[in-house]
Amino acid sequence: MRNIKLVLAYDGGDFNGWQVQPGLPTIQGSLAEAILRMSGEQVLPRGSGRTDAGVHALGQVASFTTGSPIPVPNILVALNDLLPASIRVLEVQEAPAEFHPRRSARAKTYRYRMYREAICPPFLARYVCHHPYALEEGAMQEAARLVVGEHDFTSFAAVDAERAERMRQAQENADEDAPNNVRRIFSSAFSREAAELIYTVRGNGFLHHMVRNLVGLFLLVGKGTVAADEVRRVLQARDRSANPGATAPASGLYLVSVEYG
């Protein structure tokens, strides 16, 4: 059996997230269907991680095993012919048998796009979070720096009901490690690109909703509701209810890339 590694881009607005769900359009489900039509093999491709409904990817990594001898360049063309236009395979390569998109990952980068002008162009509505109100961008930058390093990110994890469900699924599913909320953040910063304020974060892993919950707290810092150094206290609390921020909308979030050793 060959282990095929894919790099994917997708418009998350068309899908109910990565993970396959009966009767709903998902990235994993669409990919499984395209592989079935290409090779006749029923496989569930593995991803580097789940993305939620509405979250986009510029470089998600997935893999699947196949007994088919179809050459790598033909896999790229065939899958792009069979997938909807909102999912594109950017790269295909044959990986060692032990390669696993999530377990082998060393780092991931996410980006969050905020459109800052009064009127958001209709062509960007699906691809950004529209935030036209005043923000202290300097304070947000200061807050963003405080999450760099190794921390327990429980205060930025998804709320309990969702986490409990994910822990249950992780225990059921041999493919998943039991949750542990310590993660190392290598970089965390805001930048400006024309009308957009962009948050970019790179780390060795991310909890469910973690980037959107970080952005939610940074927005409160930007509004002046919370001081930048409150981020330290929120981290130390290890409790989602100690974080006054809301989960920022999915439309602004992109999985940019996944790095391997």
Added chain:
Amino acid sequence: MRNIKLVLAYDGGDFNGWQVQPGLPTIQGSLAEAILRMSGEQVLPRGSGRTDAGVHALGQVASFTTGSPIPVPNILVALNDLLPASIRVLEVQEAPAEFHPRRSARAKTYRYRMYREAICPPFLARYVCHHPYALEEGAMQEAARLVVGEHDFTSFAAVDAERAERMRQAQENADEDAPNNVRRIFSSAFSREAAELIYTVRGNGFLHHMVRNLVGLFLLVGKGTVAADEVRRVLQARDRSANPGATAPASGLYLVSVEYG
């Protein structure tokens, strides 16, 4: 009564075109609903012309009459609050009573975007026509120049069944002039912007499907199926069946602007 002029941008991919249709999302219908919720008045806004399902606008012009004293800047804010994010009001002004978005128009500009690389980014799939195959762009430029001037564009009009229906509607509807297929084209040219080949055309008016049918013929010229100067013969035939081109997909077409005297 005040005559309110609006400049609109919209993502046509979310709508069944401009014209109101019972039970289907349309630009005109969404705008009528937003006006009703804003002022309590039931009016059908007029547009500078219909756009088809999937066709986008950067600067569509519409107008409606109102007895409400609501100030112009508040109309902009209120309509953008009430409209879906895929339709934005960019400008509002009070126009003279005799202003009519279609009858008063002196010129319109359309743009058609073709994405030329092998893999079309999923975030552009709704906003371009993907054409990764070889094209003789010089021949297309030559063909585009041949439609400049005053011509009978019957060979580029929508096919008969649709035209017959539009003529019937025009006769029923006092707001429409009887069709006449002579139009003046002021400029018609291709340009390159990074991975995109863009056709831009400015004229005093356009028939239903005219820009998409022009692009369809220019694509055959680009492929070498038809010589550039065949455009002259097709124009002279005044017959859609003399035009071997297909109607290019709606997703690449934008109404860029409407000019008034």
